[in-house]
Amino acid sequence: MAEQFDAVDVIRTKRDGGRLDDAQIDWVIDAYTRGAVADEQMSALAMAILLRGMAMPEIERWTAAMIASGERLDLGSVTRPTVDKHSTGGVGDKITLPLAPLVAACGAAVPQLSGRGLGHTGGTLDKLESIRGWRAGLTNAEFLAQLDDVGAVVCAAGAELAPADRKLYALRDVTGTVEAIPLIASSIMSKKIAEGSSALVLDVKVGTGAFMKSRDDAAELARTMVALGTAAGTHTVALLTDMSTPLGLTAGNALEVRESVEVLAGGGPADVVELTLALAREMLAGAGIDTDPADALRDGRAMDVWRAMIAAQGGDPTAPLPTARETHVVTAPSSGVLTRLDALAVGVAAWRLGAGRARKEDPVSAGAGVVLHAKPGDQVTAGQPLLELHADEPVRFERALAALEDGWEIGDTAPARKLVLDRIA
Incomplete structure (x- = not known):
């Protein structure tokens, strides 16, 4: 069939700083999906977009064209108000695990289409797959039935979304x-809008362990995504949150599941609890539910939903979690206050220990990762455990230790950490 446009003309338009019109955008996304625009042509266009940018109307149309390339989930049959959350990813970011059942325990339906980890940031599906029997792949019918029955689903996105x-x-x-x-x-918003929730809360990470290193870039991304969600009729709010230090005391798959269960049991690290509750409050407000989610952590309702959510996807919530075969303890070289613990260094170490992957097809080790025995602000004594490395093969420790070499500092005082930096709506 004759194509409506020439890909080279579209590339030139953006290369020279021009605006792509709606028809050009609709065509290029559709033609690329069909294979009529080659990878090298789309690569050139992506680079032109990186260098030249896009105006908001272009980004809105580009997002709409990506949504139109596949199906949209219809959540109309779900009897509860629907609200979703997306994190841009970080080190120790296990928040989805306690958050989805917590918000569901308060009366909302939480459809979470999640991904796998790549590089130093962990993937929610990898974490959950460390639970015996749990499966990520659901049909649309299974997805909707679980959403209505349990109130929370965390699974892989279908190929048609x-x-x-x-x-x-x-x-x-x-x-x-x-x-x-x-x-x-x-990319983020096309999937989230196609998923069909009526409200969305974005957790945009900023800092060394985040995708966005600078607060200005993170704020620009947050504003752009909030505008896309709002334009599509989805109530959208973003929180900018700190990712210069790992979240919680673990980075790794089964290690993070164990920590998440502690949060659901009413304990867990203070920063994980704080961010879980901050996001839960935003999600419940977006769903029009006026209740304090802290109550559902205290009285066990969130834990009940967690067990039901895991069991509904074939998992055994009572099964022991995998542990790595080998451990290596890193001790504090001196006494004082831990002033810095770099999230990127910890994330890369966990990845090298086997908790992450370099390519999408790589396997991950369920038990591998890093346990933190101290966080910035804590007093440490020379010789006390600072970090504990977990791996299935001891040969992995050397490269993980190299990643951590300049990853912490011990001094006199640590700066106070503010976890939630800003709210953008």
Whole structure:
């Protein structure tokens, strides 16, 4: 069939700083999904977008075209108000695990289509797959039934949801164009809008362990995504949160599940509890539910939903979690206050221990990761355990230790950490 446009003309328009019109955007996304626009042409266009940027109307149309490339989930049959959350990813970011059942325990329905980890940031599906029997793949019918019955689903996105994004995401990864804010925002929001929730809360991480290192870039991404959600009729709010230090006391798959269960049992690290409750309050407000989620952590309702959610997807919530075969303890070289513990260093160490993957097809070790025995602000004594490395093969410890080499500092006083930096709506 004759194509409506020439891909080279579309590339030139953006390369020269021009605006793509609606028809050009609709065509190029559809033609790329069909295979009529080659990878090298879309690579050139992605690079032009990275260098030249996009105006908000272009980003809105690009997002709409990616949604139109596949199916949209219809959550109309769900009897509860629907609200979703998305995190841009970080080290020790296990928040989805306690958050989804907590919000469901308060009366909302939480449809969480999650992903796998790549590089130093962990993936929610990898964490949950460390639970015996749990499965990530659900049919649309299973997804909707669980959403209505249990109130929370965390699973993999189906192949028909924004297929243009799946293809473009893989291309950006190998062409140095991942950092383009219009492409990040449209990638995240095309999937979230297609998922069909009436409200969405975004957790945009900023700091060394985050995708966005600077607060200005993180705020720009948050504003862009909130505008896309609002334009699509989805009530959207973003929180900017700190990712210079790992969240909680663990980075790794089964290790983070164990910590999440502690939070659901009414304990767990203070920062994980704080962020879980901050996001839960935003989600419940978006769903129009006026209740304090802290009550559902205290009285066990959130834990009940967690067990039901895991069991509904074939998992055994009572089964022991996998543990790594080998451990290595890193001790404090001197006494004082731990003033810095770099999230990126810990994330890379966990990845090298086997908790993450370099390529999408790589396997991950369920038990591998890092346990933190101190956080910035804590008093430490020379020789006391600072970090504990977990791996199945001891040969992995050397490279993990190299990643941690400049990852912490011990001094006199640590700066106070503010976890939630800003709210954008």
